[in-house]
Structure formats: C-alpha cells, structure tokens
Amino acid sequence: MNLFAILFSLCFLVPVSQAKLKGTVKIDGSSTVFPITEAVAEEFAAVEPRVRVNVAVSGTGGGFKKFVSGETDINNASREIKDSELAKAKQNKIDFVKIPVAFDGITVVVHPENKWASNLTVAQLKELWSAGGKIKKWSDLNAKWPTKDIKLFGPGTDSGTFDYFKEVVVGHETAVRSDFIKSEDDNVLVRALKGEKYGLGFFGFAYYKENRDSLKALKVGGVDPNMNTIQDGSYAPLSRTVFIYVNKESIKRPELKAFLKFYLEQAAVLSAEVGYIPLQAKTYKEAIANL
Secondary structure, eight states: OOHHHHHHHHHHHSOHHHHHOOEEEEEEEOTTTHHHHHHHHHHHHHHOTTEEEEEOOSHHHHHHHHHTTTSOSEEEESSOOOHHHHHHHHHTTOOEEEEEEEEEEEEEEEOTTOOSOOEEOHHHHHHHHBTTOSOOBHHHHOTTSOSOBOEEEEEOTTOHHHHHHIIIIIOTTSOBOSOSEEESOHHHHHHHHHTOTTEEEEEEHHHHHHTTTTOEEOEETTBOOSHHHHHHSOSTTTEEEEEEEEEHHHHTSHHHHHHHHHHHHHHHHHHHHTTOBOOOHHHHHHHHHHO
C-alpha cells in the first residue's frame, strides 16, 4: 500500500469529532461528586483526547466561590446553591443550569473494631454533634459502652456534605461543635478513621463502599445505608441528591457541550460503578433534551 492509500485509510479511522474538538473544561467543587465526574472525565478522554478536563476538589462551597466568579465551567455540588452564592452569581452575571446526577447517602462510620455500636438515632447524632452537647464519651450514649472519648471526624465547613448534615441533623438554630478533625477531602477522613478505634465520622456512601472492608457503617434510626434504602429514601434523613451546576455561557463551547452530553449519557453506569445510586433513566434523558 502506498503512502497516499495509508493516509486516506487513516482519515476514516479517526472520528471527525476528534479532529475538531479541543479545549479545556474546568471543574471544581464537591469531593462527594468528584468520583462520578472524574470517572466521566477519564472515559471522555478516550473519546475526545484533545479536550482537557480538569477536575479539582475544594468542597461544594469552595467550588461555588470560583463558579459564581466565572473561574470554572462546572461545579460539583452535594447541596443546592445558597442564596448568598446565587446573589454573587447574579452580581457577576453568571447564569447556570442545575443538573441532578445521582443519589447519595451520608454514611456514619466507625472503626471495624467498634463492636459495641451498631445503630444511632438522629436525636443521638444531634446531641453528639451539637456545640455545647454533653456527649463526650461512648458511655454517654450508652452506659454499657466504653468510657472512652469519641474522636470525631467530618467534612470542613466548605463542604456541601457538612452543610446538609448540619441542616437535617443538627438544625439551623444550633451550631456544630468545633472540636472535630475536619477535611474537605473525604479520603483524608477515611484514612484517619481507619486508624482510630474510638472514632466516628461521616461522609458520602461511595467512600464507605470503597473502604467497607476496613470501616463499619452504623445504622441511623434502625436503617442500614445501602443502594436500596438510599434510592427509596427510607435511609432518612441522610439520603440526598447530588448535582453539577453548569455555566450556561460555557455550554456554547462545543467541547463543553460534548462533555456534558457524554456525562449525562454515561452518568447512570459510571455513578453506579463508583458507588452511587443512579437516577431514573428519564431524568438523564430530559436533561440531555434540555441541552
């Protein structure tokens, strides 16, 4: 085969989209939504290798600070946008669309050597995490449990998971206690809990599922966190929907629109692969149609 024939055949092997699409998609925000978006970005790279998708993690709140200033195209969010963030977006003339991508359940986790606790009520969690609460030791929750201090681990205040947990467990009017080890990176919390026998923390279900051989999830109100209870809402009040927020101006760029369409087409499969619970198929189809 001569050189012309080889080049001619290669033209039909390379998709036209790969020859045309290029650019950068900037994403930041929630560590909870990060595994889904990262999985999508990795798969998209195989389809559109000339489009660079940068996915960072600074917590939902930290991501929104950049998003409403126009620094990013997409914000991963484990809660809905706050009024203060919305006001900042309007001030900066940032218009956006909110897209639900999966279900998640905030999971209350302890060390696997914790053989005494298997279930906590929402009322116990509230008392444990509220500022000024009297619960300091495991025995304060149950007299039969160890007289050891409970070492607490949780997301930082820029985290949507922190905001959601505070809202549904601690409440609007009560502050969260400050004497806990915090991080915007759920992997940091996972590693810390693995090394603390008397520890207790909370983060997204996917991080527990990935580490369930070395961590133990507690029931909340007698209900186990699992794919079924999170999807049907019986794991209450810690079941929730997670989102991506997309700058409408960015959608005009072909590489961003292609990535977003790919995201919604693959979200059901990839969210399940990384430990989340997919939405109904029609929800993703409606979102694609709205593009």
